[in-house]
Amino acid sequence: MADNARAKRLADLIREVVAQKLQRGIKDPRLGSHVTITDTRVTGDLREATVFYTVYGDDEERKAAAAGLESAKGILRSEVGKAAGVKFTPTLAFVADALPDTARTIEDLLDKARASDEKVRESATGAQYAGEADPYRKPGSEDTDETDDSTE
Numbered sequence: 001m002a003d004n005a006r007a008k009r010l011a012d013l014i015r016e017v018v019a020q021k022l023q024r025g026i027k028d029p030r031l032g033s034h035v036t037i038t039d040t041r042v043t044g045d046l047r048e049a050t051v052f053y054t055v056y057g058d059d060e061e062r063k064a065a066a067a068g069l070e071s072a073k074g075i076l077r078s079e080v081g082k083a084a085g086v087k088f089t090p091t092l093a094f095v096a097d098a099l100p101d102t103a104r105t106i107e108d109l110l111d112k113a114r115a116s117d118e119k120v121r122e123s124a125t126g127a128q129y130a131g132e133a134d135p136y137r138k139p140g141s142e143d144t145d146e147t148d149d150s151t152e
Contacts, residue, residue, distance in 0.1 A: 007044060007046060008042075010046060010049075011042045014040045014049050014051065017076075018051055018076050018092075021076055022076075028072060030068030034057050034065070035054075035055055036054045036055075037051060038053060047091065048090055048093065049080075049091065049092050049093070051095070052097040053069065054097045054099070062096065070094065073092055077091065080092070
């Protein structure tokens with residue numbers, strides 16, 4: 001079992017090697033400049049690596065990029081093996097990163113909250129208090145019930 005620092009260093013190396021190879025070495029048109037490697041995680045035994053990626057484009061481009069990454073998996077693994085110099089080169093699994101979808105969902109929810117706040121703000125414009133502006137009694141004011149029957 002490798003320590004966590006070694007797994008982290010190997011994951012960082014895999015991320016850099018895969019990103020550079022995708023940018024310069026792979027001639028697959030499905031893997032154009034719209035594929036971004038976002039994160040890499042390696043298991044504790046250094047046998048398997050999961051590479052997270054995002055694709056700038058629509059669903060068709062995402063499917064094409066996933067197929068392109070699957071077909072380039074062997075070349076990318078051999079490049080990682082050359083760069084890492086480890087006894088066993090980890091197998092690569094490519095997973096589409098859910099971060100952009102999550103961010104889009106959060107942005108949609110924030111937009112709904114802003115719209116709701118704006119509706120409340122518009123309905124509050126020109127509104128008046130249900131009672132007085134200051135509903136609390138203050139000592140010494142004429143509204144207080146000071147009955148002083150003891151002096152009569």
